[in-house]
Amino acid sequence: MRRTVFDEDHEAFRTTVRDFIAKEVEPVFHEWEEQGHPPRDFYRRLGGLGVLGIQIPEEFGGAGETSIKYAAVVAEETSRAGVTFGNYQAHALMILPYLLAYSSREQKERWLPGVASGDLMTAIAMTEPGTGTDLANIQTRAELSADGTYYTLNGAKTFITGGALADLVLVVCRTSPVTTDDRRGGLSILCVDTTDDGFSVGRKLQKIGLKTSDTAELSFVDVKVPVENLLGEEGEAFSYLSHNLAQERLTIAFAATATARAALHHATEYVKERTAFGKPVAAFQNTKFVLAECATEVEALQTLTDRALDLHDAGELSVADAAKAKLFGTEVAGRVIDKCLQLHGGYGYVTEYPIARLYADTRVSRIYGGTSEVMKMIVAKELGL
Structure with a gap:
């Protein structure tokens, strides 16, 4: 289309x-x-x-x-x-x-x-060991100095994309205690210069995909962060983090759409060139049917994603719309890429072929930015369930 x-x-x-x-x-x-x-x-x-x-x-x-x-x-x-x-x-x-x-x-x-x-690369540090996506349970803490000029930051973060190379890290931390009335209150964002004393990069995590995106553990031991590096207002981090979720999930959706379309392209070209039993793999009915199914799913996904892009630029993309795009996009991408890899046979598992990298890189899209299960909860809520 x-x-x-x-x-x-x-x-x-x-x-x-x-x-x-x-x-x-x-x-x-x-x-x-x-x-x-x-x-x-x-x-x-x-x-x-x-x-x-x-x-x-x-x-x-x-x-x-x-x-x-x-x-x-x-x-x-x-x-x-x-x-x-x-x-x-x-x-x-x-x-x-x-x-x-x-x-x-x-x-x-x-x-x-x-x-x-590109002189100042950034990372955002939310996830902590043992907390996962439960931001209300964040343990990293920052205490304001007596003279009100700096915060003393202590804690640890994990799964931080870009953490090893970042120059500035936006750290979500607790600046006031949890209350029974509002577990989400008291969280703030401090922008930490990675050259500051007490900041350190721990393990660089080895992932099955996204090999060129460094993911690290970070540690903060008595890091002094000037109050001028507080982002926004103290105690408002949870609302800030929620504000960008629709765009974040849309970016994951259109990235997933792009990988699905790329997988379809690579598989189509491969089966035309590869032979089996004396004829091109593309000549087999199964190959044609599989790629026809993939092409149809990709087209439907592309239509949804393009509509979401238009809504976003018009300022009309809702949280539920973005959740639908991410859910459908990442699930379709997973199915399509898996089928396209299968058509490559053993070569599909060799990383010199783009399909193998697409397969490994795309799997995490159903996890980060909110899991597929969380997306379903958001859509169900819009349905009044």
Whole structure:
């Protein structure tokens, strides 16, 4: 079906991103996977291309675009090539919205130019050992000094995307005790400079996929964080974190859609070239039927995701709509990629083939940003159940 979600500017941007991937990423991507992340300078090149600062106002070094469709183009092009941009998605799509929405003018002037250029890479630290997605049970604590000039931060975080290379970490911590009336109150976000004394990176976690996105454990021992690094108001972190959930889940949905479409493309090309029993694998009825099923599911998913993109840009995407897109997108991507890998036979399990990387990278999409089970609860709530 003909898509109408992108205009000429989006397509020109697509060409730029595609050329960049071919020249700067594909030739060295296997080295990034072995290293566990791209070289630090890659993010500066990505910033120079304008990718990191698309949604940052021009006065702070960005392009001033409010549309998230440019990020969808990036997802489609990286998936098409079977590569990733390391921690780009967390940095530009998950963390930046908090800085845009809740930082002060002074903080914007201090941080946003570096975020746009890639000189200042970010991470957000929410999850703790033993707490999972239960933010109300966060144990990391920060106490305000007697003179009110700094917080002393103590605690530990885990599963932190980009934590090993970040220059600034947004740490969700408890600044006042839990009350029986409101378990979600008393949480704040402190922006921690990773050069500060007491901050340290622990284990770098080895994952089955997303090999170029470093994931680490972080530790905070008596880290002194100036009050100027408090993001927004004290005690409001839970509401802040909820504010960006629709966009975060939409980004996961359109990334999943891009991987499903890429898997379909790779499988279609592979079965045309591969022979079995003296004829192309594409000639077998089973192959045709499987790919026909996949193509139909991908088309339905693409239609849903494109509609969600339009709603988001119009400011009309609801939490339930985003949950539906994430649920359907990640579940369809899992099914489609699995079928497409099967058509590759043994080669589908070899990581030099893009389908293998898509398979491993996509599995976590049904977990992060809220599990599929959580998405079902949100949709059920909209139904009045």
